[in-house]
Amino acid sequence: MLSFTCDYNEGAHPAILQALMETNLEQEPGYGDDRFSGEARERIRAAAGCPAADVFLLVGGTQTNATVIDAMLRGYEGVVAPETGHVAVHEAGAIEFGGHKVLTVPSHAGKMDAGELRAFLERFHGDEARDHMVRPGMVYLSWPTEYGTLYTKQELTDIKAVCTAYRLPLFLDGARLGYGLASPAADLDLPDIARLADVFYIGGTKVGALCGEAVVFPKGDAPAHFFTTVKQHGALLAKGRLPGVQFATLFKDDLYLEISRNAIDRAMELKALFEAKGYPLAIDSPTNQQFPILTEARMAQLRPHVAFEVWERLPDGRAVTRFATSWATTPQQIAALAALL
Amino acid sequence: MLSFTCDYNEGAHPAILQALMETNLEQEPGYGDDRFSGEARERIRAAAGCPAADVFLLVGGTQTNATVIDAMLRGYEGVVAPETGHVAVHEAGAIEFGGHKVLTVPSHAGKMDAGELRAFLERFHGDEARDHMVRPGMVYLSWPTEYGTLYTKQELTDIKAVCTAYRLPLFLDGARLGYGLASPAADLDLPDIARLADVFYIGGTKVGALCGEAVVFPKGDAPAHFFTTVKQHGALLAKGRLPGVQFATLFKDDLYLEISRNAIDRAMELKALFEAKGYPLAIDSPTNQQFPILTEARMAQLRPHVAFEVWERLPDGRAVTRFATSWATTPQQIAALAALL
Amino acid sequence: MLSFTCDYNEGAHPAILQALMETNLEQEPGYGDDRFSGEARERIRAAAGCPAADVFLLVGGTQTNATVIDAMLRGYEGVVAPETGHVAVHEAGAIEFGGHKVLTVPSHAGKMDAGELRAFLERFHGDEARDHMVRPGMVYLSWPTEYGTLYTKQELTDIKAVCTAYRLPLFLDGARLGYGLASPAADLDLPDIARLADVFYIGGTKVGALCGEAVVFPKGDAPAHFFTTVKQHGALLAKGRLPGVQFATLFKDDLYLEISRNAIDRAMELKALFEAKGYPLAIDSPTNQQFPILTEARMAQLRPHVAFEVWERLPDGRAVTRFATSWATTPQQIAALAALL
Amino acid sequence: MLSFTCDYNEGAHPAILQALMETNLEQEPGYGDDRFSGEARERIRAAAGCPAADVFLLVGGTQTNATVIDAMLRGYEGVVAPETGHVAVHEAGAIEFGGHKVLTVPSHAGKMDAGELRAFLERFHGDEARDHMVRPGMVYLSWPTEYGTLYTKQELTDIKAVCTAYRLPLFLDGARLGYGLASPAADLDLPDIARLADVFYIGGTKVGALCGEAVVFPKGDAPAHFFTTVKQHGALLAKGRLPGVQFATLFKDDLYLEISRNAIDRAMELKALFEAKGYPLAIDSPTNQQFPILTEARMAQLRPHVAFEVWERLPDGRAVTRFATSWATTPQQIAALAALL
Secondary structure, three states, rough: EEEEEOOOOOOOHHHHHHHHHOOOOOOOOOOOOOOHHHHHHHHHHHHHHHOOOOEEEEOHHHHHHHHHHHOOOOOOOEEEEEOOHHHHHOOHHHHHOOOOOOEEOEEEOOOOOOOHHHEEEEHOOHHHHHHHHHHOEEEEEOOOOOOOOOOOOOOOOOHHHHHHOOOOOOEEOOOOOOHOOOOOOOOOOOOHHHOOEEEEEOOOOOOOOOOOOOEEOOOOOOOHHHHHHHOOOOOOOOOHHHHHHHHHOOOOHHHHHHHHHHHHHHHHHHHHHHHOOOOOOOOOOOEEEEEEOOOHHHHHHHHOOEEEEEEOOOOOOOOEEEEOOOOOOOOOHHHHHHHHH | OOEEOOOOOOOOOOOHHHHOOOOOOOOOOOOOOHHHHHHHHHHHHHHHHHOOOOEEEEEHHHHHHHHHHHOOOOOOOEEEEEOOHHHHOOOOOHHOOOOOOOOEOOOOOEOOOOOHHHHHHOOOOOHHHHHHOOOEEEEEOOOOOOOOOOOHHHHHHHHHHHHOOOOEEEEEOOOHHHHHHHHOOOOOOOHHHHHHHHHHHOOOOOOOOOEEEEEEEEOOOOOOOOOHHHOOOOOOOOHHHHHHHHHHHOOOOHHHHHHHHHHHHHHHHHHHHHHHHOOOEEOOOOEEEOEEEHHHHHHHHHHEEEEEEEEEEEEOEEEEEEEEEOOOHHHHHHHHHHHHO | EEEEEOOOOOOHHHHHHHHHHHOOOOOOOOOOOOHHHHHHOOOOOOEEEEEEEEEEOOOOHHHHHHHHHHHHHHOEEEEEEEOHHHHOOOOOOOOHHHHEEEEEEEEEOOEHHHHHHHHHHOOOOOHHHHHOOOOOEEEEEEEOOOOOOOOOOOHHHHHHHHHOOOOOEEEEEOHHHHHHHOOOOOOOOHHHHHHOOOOOEOOOOOOOOOOOEEEEEEOOOOOOOHHHHHHOOOOOOOOHHHHHHHHHHHHHOOOOHHHHHHHHHHHHHHHHHEEEEEEEEOOOOOOOOOOEEEOOOHHHHHOOEEOOOEEOOOOOEEEEEEEOOOOOOOOOOHHHHHHHH | OEEOOOOOOOOHHHHHHHHHHHHOOOOOOOOOOOOHHHHHHHHHHHHOOOOOOOOEEEEOOOHHHHHHHHHHHOOEEEEEEOOOOOHHOOOOHHHHHHHEEEEEOOOOEOOOOOHHHHHHHOOOOOHHHHHHHOOEEEEEEEOOOOOOOOOOOHHHHHHHHOOOOOOEEEEEEEOHHHHHHHOOOOOOOOOHHHHOOOEEEEEEOOOOOOOOOEEEEEOOOOOOHHHHHHHHHOOOOOOOOOHHHHHHOOOOOOOHHEEEEEHHHHHHHHHHHHHHHHOOOOOOOOOOOOOOOOOOOHHHHHHOOOEOOOEEEEEOOOEEEEOOOOOOOOHHHHEEEEEHH
C-alpha cells in the first residue's frame, strides 16, 4: 500500500547504506571519536560556513530538543515556543522531564511573530510579580515548521533582533531542514541559518538517514561538558560511527540538498494535483508536507489504497489531512495517487 | 592498528547490513509499528520462552537503564546496585537526572551478594529514621557484569528470593547478554533469565548491532504507557525499523548466540595467551572482557601497535588493563596480538 | 500606610500566637509526631466529616501543590488546570521541576468548565498520536479561584463526574478555602469538599496562620510513603509543632470559619463601597478578593495612602486592581479607604 | 518525660515569640520584602563581617540544601560530600530530585579530608572516561558535622585551597552553626566562615527558631534569580516576616551565640556526666551532640524516663546513642538525667 503518512517511512538513502557497508569492519573508537564523525563535523562546518562551529551528532529529534534546551537553560528558565511548536506539544513531556516549562506565544500557521515575541518578553521586565513565574531563557522555533511553512530571512532576522535585545539564545529546530533549504520559497541558505541561530540542528532522521541529528553551535560556544549532558539525556550513541558515516555521506557532494530537492519536487506535484482536483489546501506550504482538506467520503475511498494522516477534524465533517513526501518519494507514487484521486 | 578497547569498535554483523539493504525501501510505519519490529518481538518472546512478554526496542544502554529504572520507581525510591554497577558509575548522571538515587551494596568482582542485599534491605523495615532516606524500589544487576563475571543460576535465584521477600522487582542489565549466554561458565539460558528477572534487556549495541537494546518484561506487565515514557526519556527511534530489522536478524536462526560464541572463543584464546605469557589476570572472567595486569614497559611497547584500556593503576606501577573481544574479533587479530606479546 | 495588597500582610491570629506561647517549652518529637499535630489532624477529620482521612501538615502553597501533584502523577502524566490556575502560572516552575507539564483548559473567571474538561480528556482516547503527548493524570482546580470566584456544588459535582469517567483524581487547592466556605455565595461546606475531592488542602498561610497548609486525603488513601515525598519536596518542617499548634487552634471551636467570616464581611463592605462610588468591578467575586477598575488618576491619588495590586492594564488606560481582605482586616481600615475614595 | 532526642524538641526562644507578638499586626509585604527580613539581613551581614553579602531566609534544612546545591550546579554536575554528610544520607532524595548525584569522599568522624578530596578531584582531570561520569561541581560539608565534630580553621583553609585549585565553590551547611561557634573547641568565628565558604547557611530551626535558615553568599554573588529558584524548590515562605522576625531577633545583641552557649554548657555537663559514670563516648564531640555507648540493660532502664536516639548497634549488643542538648536545655534536665544514671 502507498503511504504518505510521514517522511520516515523508508530506511536510508542508498548511498548511506553503501557507506555503512564499506566502512563496516574498520575499527574506530566509540562515542563520536571515530574518523567518520570527524569528517561529518568538518563537512557540516564547511557547508554551514562556520569553521569554528561545535558540532555534535545525536540520536533523534526528541532527544536533541530536550538535550539542547536543558543544556542552555538554568533551572528557573523556560523555553519560548509557538504554541504549535513540537516541543510544546509532541515531545511526550521530554522538556518538562528536564524541569523546564514551555512558554508559548501565538502560532501563525506554525510561526511565531517577532512583535508578539517582543511583547511577551517585555512583560518580564521591571515587574516583580514575574519573579514567581518561569522566566524565558531561550527562544525555540522550527524551520520548516510543523505546518510546513518557512520563516523568511527578514522574519528570522527580526526574531533574532528580539532575542539579542533580551539576551536570549535562538534555537532553530531543523528536523526537516533540508526540505526548507530545498524549497523554492526559501530566501536563505545554510550559512544564513548558521549566522542567525545561536544553535540549530540539521535533521537526519527525516532527510535520508536511519537516525541522527547534527547539532551545530556556529560560534563554537557549546555549553561546557556538552558531551556529558548528551549522554545524560539519552542522546549519545556508543557507535558514534552510525551517525558519523551517515552525516559524512549526506554532506559529501551536496547529497543532503540534492535528496531534499526530490521531496520538494514531489510535494509540489502533490500540491498541484490536489489543487487541480479541487481539494482546498488548509495551509499554503512550500515544503514537503501538504495539507489538503478531504471529505469523509473521499477519505473512505482512499484509505484502502493509500495511507495518510488526519491532522484535524473540521466542524463540517471534512478533515485537514497531511500528505508528506520525502527523499524517497517517487514520481510513480505521485502518479499512483493521482490515479486514485 | 589493532584494537581491543571495547566490543563496539566495528559496525554491524554483515547479516544485519544485508537485511537493512533488502528491506530499505519498504514503506513501514514509525516508532516500532513496523513489521520488522513485530518480527523481532515475536522471535525474542520465542527465544526467551515467554510468549506473553512485552518487548520494546530502545536506542542504547544508558537510555535503556534510565528509562526502565525511572518507569518502575516511584519518586521517593532509588535503585539498589553493586557499587561498581554501570548505573552507579558510568551513566553520566542519567539515573539522577530522572530524580533517583543509586543505592549501593558491595561489589565482589562486579557482583552483589544476596546476603548483603538482604541485610541492606532489612534495615529499612521498622525504622522510622529511614523515612528520611531514599527507599529501595528495585534491584539492578548486570549479567555479565562490568568485570566480565557471571552470576550463577543459584546466585540469581537467591537474589530473586530476596527481591521477592522485599517486593522489589529485579532488573537485569544485559548489555552484553550474548557474551554471558555463550560462555562455557554460564549455567543458565535465556528462558532462565526471563524467569528470574522481572525486566531485563538484551544488548544489541555490543553484540552485533549498530544500536539498539531489547527490553523484555517477561510477564507482559510493562508499566502503563511505557511507550510514552520511552519517548520522554530519549530512547525512542522514529525509524523503529532500525532496531527492528536488527533484532529480527539477530534472533533468526540463533544468530545472536552464534556470533556471541565467536567473542567467547576469541576471549578464551586471549586468556590462554596472557596466562601462557605469564601475565596475571586481575579477574577470572569467563566472558569477552579480559583483565591482564601489565607493566608500564610492556604497555609502552604495545601501545604503538594495539589499543586497549587501562582499567586501574596499581600501587606497584603496573596496571590492570582491559582487552575486549566481540562478535567481530578474528583469530588473525588474536594471532597478531600473540606475536606482539 | 493602609494595605490591601494580599491576605498575608499580617502575622497570625492572636489565638495562634497565644497557643504557641503556652505550649512553647513542652518537649515533643519532630516531623509531625507531636501531640499538637495529632490534635490538628483529628479536628480536621471531624470538621471535614471524614474520620478515615489521611492528613498532612505542609509548609506553604507552592510546596503543597508541587508535592501533591508529583506524588499522584506518574512520570508521563501532567496535571490539567484552568489556564489561569495557580499551578499554570505562578509557581515559578515548581510543577515542571517535578517533571510534569501543566495541561490547560479554558478559564472562565478562574473556573474550568466540566464540558470543556470532558472534551479535552476525550481527545486522548483511541488516538495513537496522543502517545507522543503528555497524558492527563489528575485535575486541579482552586476553590476559591485566583479570581475570587467559587464553583457551585453542581459545578464541582459535574467536574468530579468527568474525573470519575476518566479515572483521574480531583485535586482542590484550598489556599483560601476559609474565604470560600464563609462566603454567602457558597452552597457547599467542608464535608462536601471532602466528598467531592480526592485530595484537597486547607490553607493556613492566607487564613490566619504564620504558615502551613493541611493536605487531606479524605478516603485515607494517601500515596505510599507520602511523608518521604513531602520531605523530598521541601515541604516538611522539622518542628511539626509549628503547623500542628496552628491548625489545632484554627480547628478548635470553629475558629477557622469564624475568622474567615470577618474577611468576607469586610470584602462585602469593600464591594459595596466600590459600587457606591461608581467603580465597576471586573469580576463579580463573592470572596475576599475584589477587583475594582480604577483610572490612572485615581490610582495615583490613592497610592500614597493605600497599597493594592494592579492586576491587569486595560487598553483604555484604566486598570483592574485587586483589593484583598483577610481575617485581620478591620472595619476601621475599610472606613479609612472609604474616606480616601 | 525527659527528652534528649534532638535539638528541636521545643518551640522557639521566648524572645522570638515576644517579637512575633509585638509585630504581629504590622502590615508588611510578603516573600521577604518586609522590614523584619531587611533587618535580619543587615544584622547577619554585620555579624558575619561581609557587608556586601546576599542573604536569603529559607524554610528549613532540606529545602536549603536542595535549593543551594541545585542553584549552583549545572545539570551534569554533582556535589562532593563526606559519605556521612546529611545530603548524602538523610535528605530523602531531595538532591537527586533536582537531578544531581551526591559524590562521596571518606568520612572521618563526619569530616572530609583535604588530601582525599584533592585525590578524588584529581581523577577527573585529563581522563576522557570521566566524561561518562557525573562531574564534581561543588563541595559540601557541615559545621558542626552530623557527628558533632568541628573542622579547625586550618582544615577548612586546606579544603578551601583544594576547592580553589579545582574552581569549585565550597558550601558550608550550618544547620547547627551556633553550636559550633559557641564551642570552646572552635578556633574560628562567623567572619572566618564567611571568608572561607562561598556560600553557607546559619541554622535557625535547631538554634532557637520555629523554622528558618539564613543562606549567605558572602561576596554578594548569589546565582541570578535565586529568589525564583527558592520558590521553585519549595523553600520560600509567603509570610517572609516569619523567618525575618526570628533572625532579626537572633542576631540582635548576640542572642544567637548566647543561647548556643547554653547548649554547649549543658552538653559539656552531659559529657562529664557520662564519663564520670563510666560510659565510653563513641565520638569526642565538642558540640551539642554527645554519643555515649550504653548497654541494652541500661537503655531499658532509662527508656521509661528519658528519650534518646539509638545511633548504631554494636556487635557486642551495646549501642552508640545520641543525647542532644539545645538552647532550651536546663541544668535541671541534666540533673534529672544524672539522677537516673
